[in-house]
Amino acid sequence: MTVTPLGIPRRLLEFTIDGEPARVPEGSTILDACRAAGKDIPTLCQGDTLTPKNACRVCVVEVEGSRTLVPACSRKAEPGMEVRTDTERARHSRKIVLELLASSVDLSTTPQVAGWLKEYEAKPDRFGPDAARLDEEPKVDNDLYVRDYDKCILCYKCVDACGDQWQNTFAISIAGRGFGARIAVEHDAPLTDSACVYCGNCIEVCPTGALSFKSEFDMRAAGTWDESAQTETTTVCAYCGVGCNLTLHVQDNEIVKVTSPHDNPVTHGNLCIKGRFGYQHVQNRD
Amino acid sequence: MDLHFGDSKPTDDERAAVDALLGPPESSWEGADRSDADLRWARGGRAARDRRDLLLPGLHALNDRVGWISEGALDYLCRRLTVPPAEAYGVATFYAMFSVKPRPANVLHVCTDLACAAAGASELCAGIEAKLGLGSGVSVERSPCLGLCERAPAALAVKAGDPVRTAVSAPATVRDAVLAASAPDSAPEEPPAAMAVPQAGDPSLALLRRVGVVDPASLDDYRAHGGYTALRRAFELGPAGVIREVTDSGLVGRGGAAFPTGRKWQATASQPDHPHYLVCNADESEPGTFKDRVIMEGDPYALVEAMTIAAYAIGAHTGYIYLRGEYPRAIHRMQYAVDQARARGLLGDDVLGQGYAFDIEIRRGAGAYICGEETALFNSIEGYRGEPRSKPPFPVEKGLFGKPTVENNVETLVNVLPILTMGAPAYAAIGTGRSTGPKLFCVSGSVERPGTYELPFGATLGELLELAGVRDGLRAVLLGGAAGGFVRPDETHIPLTFEGTREAGTTLGSGVVMAFDDTVPLPRLLLRIAKFFRDESCGQCVPCRVGTVRQEEALHRIAERTGAAAADDIALLREVGRAMRDASICGLGQTAWNAVESAIDRLGAYE
Numbered sequence: 001m002t003v004t005p006l007g008i009p010r011r012l013l014e015f016t017i018d019g020e021p022a023r024v025p026e027g028s029t030i031l032d033a034c035r036a037a038g039k040d041i042p043t044l045c046q047g048d049t050l051t052p053k054n055a056c057r058v059c060v061v062e063v064e065g066s067r068t069l070v071p072a073c074s075r076k077a078e079p080g081m082e083v084r085t086d087t088e089r090a091r092h093s094r095k096i097v098l099e100l101l102a103s104s105v106d107l108s109t110t111p112q113v114a115g116w117l118k119e120y121e122a123k124p125d126r127f128g129p130d131a132a133r134l135d136e137e138p139k140v141d142n143d144l145y146v147r148d149y150d151k152c153i154l155c156y157k158c159v160d161a162c163g164d165q166w167q168n169t170f171a172i173s174i175a176g177r178g179f180g181a182r183i184a185v186e187h188d189a190p191l192t193d194s195a196c197v198y199c200g201n202c203i204e205v206c207p208t209g210a211l212s213f214k215s216e217f218d219m220r221a222a223g224t225w226d227e228s229a230q231t232e233t234t235t236v237c238a239y240c241g242v243g244c245n246l247t248l249h250v251q252d253n254e255i256v257k258v259t260s261p262h263d264n265p266v267t268h269g270n271l272c273i274k275g276r277f278g279y280q281h282v283q284n285r286d
Numbered sequence: 287m288d289l290h291f292g293d294s295k296p297t298d299d300e301r302a303a304v305d306a307l308l309g310p311p312e313s314s315w316e317g318a319d320r321s322d323a324d325l326r327w328a329r330g331g332r333a334a335r336d337r338r339d340l341l342l343p344g345l346h347a348l349n350d351r352v353g354w355i356s357e358g359a360l361d362y363l364c365r366r367l368t369v370p371p372a373e374a375y376g377v378a379t380f381y382a383m384f385s386v387k388p389r390p391a392n393v394l395h396v397c398t399d400l401a402c403a404a405a406g407a408s409e410l411c412a413g414i415e416a417k418l419g420l421g422s423g424v425s426v427e428r429s430p431c432l433g434l435c436e437r438a439p440a441a442l443a444v445k446a447g448d449p450v451r452t453a454v455s456a457p458a459t460v461r462d463a464v465l466a467a468s469a470p471d472s473a474p475e476e477p478p479a480a481m482a483v484p485q486a487g488d489p490s491l492a493l494l495r496r497v498g499v500v501d502p503a504s505l506d507d508y509r510a511h512g513g514y515t516a517l518r519r520a521f522e523l524g525p526a527g528v529i530r531e532v533t534d535s536g537l538v539g540r541g542g543a544a545f546p547t548g549r550k551w552q553a554t555a556s557q558p559d560h561p562h563y564l565v566c567n568a569d570e571s572e573p574g575t576f577k578d579r580v581i582m583e584g585d586p587y588a589l590v591e592a593m594t595i596a597a598y599a600i601g602a603h604t605g606y607i608y609l610r611g612e613y614p615r616a617i618h619r620m621q622y623a624v625d626q627a628r629a630r631g632l633l634g635d636d637v638l639g640q641g642y643a644f645d646i647e648i649r650r651g652a653g654a655y656i657c658g659e660e661t662a663l664f665n666s667i668e669g670y671r672g673e674p675r676s677k678p679p680f681p682v683e684k685g686l687f688g689k690p691t692v693e694n695n696v697e698t699l700v701n702v703l704p705i706l707t708m709g710a711p712a713y714a715a716i717g718t719g720r721s722t723g724p725k726l727f728c729v730s731g732s733v734e735r736p737g738t739y740e741l742p743f744g745a746t747l748g749e750l751l752e753l754a755g756v757r758d759g760l761r762a763v764l765l766g767g768a769a770g771g772f773v774r775p776d777e778t779h780i781p782l783t784f785e786g787t788r789e790a791g792t793t794l795g796s797g798v799v800m801a802f803d804d805t806v807p808l809p810r811l812l813l814r815i816a817k818f819f820r821d822e823s824c825g826q827c828v829p830c831r832v833g834t835v836r837q838e839e840a841l842h843r844i845a846e847r848t849g850a851a852a853a854d855d856i857a858l859l860r861e862v863g864r865a866m867r868d869a870s871i872c873g874l875g876q877t878a879w880n881a882v883e884s885a886i887d888r889l890g891a892y893e
Contacts, residue, residue: 053826054676054827054871055826055827055828055871056827056828057827057828057829057869057870057871058828060868060869068867068868068869068870068876069868069869071676074676076678089868092861092864092865092868093829093864093865093868093869095865096829096833096861096862096864096865096869097828097829097865097869100828100829100832100833100836100862100865101828101832103832103836104832104835126858127836127839127840127858128839128843130839131836131839132835132839153828154825154826154828154831156826163370163373168287168288169287169288170287170288170370170372170373171288171290171370171372172372173370173372173373173375173376173671174376174671174825175375175376175379176379176380176825177379177380177382177654177821177822177823177824177825178820178821178822178823178824178825178831178834179820179823179825179831179832179834179835180825181824181825181831184372184375184376185372185375186292186357186360186361186371186372186374186375187292187357187360187371187375187386189292193292194290194372195288195289195290195370195371195372197288
């Protein structure tokens with residue numbers, strides 16, 4: 001059962017989105033308000049369990065009186081604000097951001113992005129065949145994760161999940177600067193030489209598939225990964241007394257990955273190495 | 287926090303460098319030898335973690351001593367400060383002056399930025415590399431603007447050791463630069479700061495009055511020339527009175543954003559959260575800017591006094607000067623001035639016997655233009671990567687260490703002295719109605735007398751160029767540095783005020799005025815500007831991280847093209863530039879396309 005904490009009642013504030021009045025509790029972001037009003041704004045670095053870094057800038061909207069566009073994911077709604085989500089100016093920036101990403105990063109496993117590229121008429125090819133790309137090879141240095149930074153958009157979500165927002169392990173950080181910035185452990189060492197505890201919470205929040213479970217990575221490589229053939233069953237982890245919910249993703253009667261519901265009050269989508277990876281005994285049929 | 291350290295051990299030198307900064311380790315938890323007492327004694331929590339802001343000084347200590355930062359050294363520093371090594375590695379790799387790969391102790395930073403490029407920096411680099419040859423034990427690194435534009439081309443030599451030695455060679459010849467790089471101690475002394483002030487000695491100057499007149503080391507000399515009268519006046523007025531004077535004077539920030547200083551101070555002073563902090567932004571990295579260096583080298587006590595006044599007004603007891611790492615002489619002189627002022631009771635627990643406590647800490651930058659952005663600077667001081675924060679919240683509410691903070695540029699702060707000594711009305715009478723007071727301009731490039739000039743706001747570009755002795759064949763003038771814009775030689779009537787430049791569709795920025803003659807191909811300058819932004823982007827947001835790369839690529843493609851052959855790429859540049867301006871997090875990305883745009887639209891580049 002999901003328990004929703006009631007908390008202190010929050011004042012409602014009024015402002016307008018695309019000319020229509022909106023009422024949201026104080027502290028809501030523009031994105032919250034837009035979603036409540038049924039408006040879809042693309043997001044990449046925003047995540048339901050994290051404080052957004054607002055680094056991708058794909059969710060930008062126009063706010064009356066603001067010199068620049070503002071990120072809907074992290075700008076709090078203010079009374080009287082006039083927000084416009086679909087102006088030519090906002091659409092232009094979203095389009096360019098999508099083009100810049102698609103021309104430098106492998107977005108083949110990023111959900112929804114193909115639709116956005118079409119919607120915003122983005123043409124990543126127009127930067128020419130020599131446009132610089134990340135050009136990274138997948139890092140396979142352990143049995144549990146694969147880090148394919150050719151698909152990384154530097155949304156900072158894995159760093160935040162590993163760091164002070166969830167896991168407090170601080171095994172990874174951004175290293176380098178500018179276009180050369182990459183997610184790395186200290187001294188660009190393999191993950192096995194780092195502080196990583198293999199909780200998999202970074203994979204849980206990765207929006208592009210740059211981080212993936214080894215099981216998924218191998219099946220994708222073999223061409224056997226088929227999400228439509230997978231069932232999801234939510235159960236309770238049997239390892240300790242915390243009672244984390246596990247969602248088992250099963251394909252062909254084999255567990256292929258384990259996640260946890262993001263709205264679960266115990267886990268908020270996070271697990272530990274045992275819940276996340278300790279499922280082999282379940283399918284040991286000998 | 288899961289602190290995990292590898293097996294690499296620091297060398298004795300590295301350990302000594304860290305211990306010299308932090309003191310010897312107290313227990314094996316921090317890297318000392320294990321003793322029985324360690325089993326009954328642990329350290330952790332906030333007490334261990336709240337020294338994170340010493341990470342950057344620690345990295346400097348290692349880099350200064352050894353020339354680079356090894357795995358063992360970084361691990362040891364992290365152990366001492368309870369910082370996760372991955373984060374420290376992220377910080378160390380953020381700054382251009384640090385290296386996490388082995389390199390020689392001698393490093394020569396050769397400026398290849400605009401003024402130096404126009405003065406032959408690429409030939410200089412080639413000459414130096416040819417003369418040094420392979421295995422010379424000197425690493426030659428091409429550097430963005432070193433802030434020595436009045437003596438272009440410039441090179442800065444650093445020799446790691448105890449203590450670290452530096453030498454500046456400017457204007458550099460191959461012979462001088464190689465000598466400075468191999469033996470910084472035997473390089474000739476840098477000329478005095480007043481050499482960069484062609485007006486030096488003119489008694490009518492307000493900001494540069496003492497440069498070249500007083501001994502920058504002597505506090506007595508400073509006091510004999512009117513020093514500390516403004517602080518006395520401030521104590522008479524009280525904090526609210528000082529803020530009122532500054533507000534009435536019409537002073538606005540001189541770093542480029544032109545925000546009213548009085549309003550910033552008032553907003554911080556009235557914050558209930560404490561402590562309040564004062565931060566002086568001396569990370570002068572805009573290509574072509576060297577005015578703050580001139581003040582800090584020529585009249586360092588003025589900045590100490592001005593900071594004391596500002597801190598008194600906003601109720602701060604700690605002030606930081608974030609000084610760019612490429613300015614060794616300014617760092618040395620400011621540190622000496624702060625120490626002298628402290629020894630004489632002008633800083634410390636009881637400033638001037640008024641019962642007010644204030645002290646200044648100097649923090650060195652390490653080669654990152656972005657750290658001149660106010661919130662990136664906070665992150666840098668706090669020991670994080672120098673990435674800008676999103677605003678709101680603004681620094682007046684949540685700034686350094688999350689507390690209300692005033693951050694002002696060196697020049698802005700120094701303006702407070704004449705405001706208090708002459709009074710707000712007299713100060714406001716200088717300049718124009720909306721841009722009051724004197725302004726410093728950094729003139730370089732194709733002029734006879736490059737340097738820092740002080741003129742009242744309202745002087746025209748032509749007057750300034752004439753004063754500096756502009757040479758024939760003027761092709762373009764860059765106002766405001768790489769983030770600014772080009773104007774044509776026939777636009778010398780533009781008044782040098784914030785409103786005047788805005789009306790003319792350009793910007794005053796930090797006061798850079800760089801003149802270029804027709805010997806320098808414009809596309810090459812634009813490529814250098816684009817490379818600058820590509821190198822200096824922090825990489826946080828997509829429009830800037832990838833946009834600056836795409837901008838440079840497009841400029842490369844059209845470097846030799848004009849007219850219809852360049853039209854497609856210019857259209858592409860416009861589209862990317864517009865998104866960078868609209869959607870980047872901070873001013874770096876927002877202005878990364880300004881200069882290129884102005885060159886296309888005003889100068890007709892590529893036509």
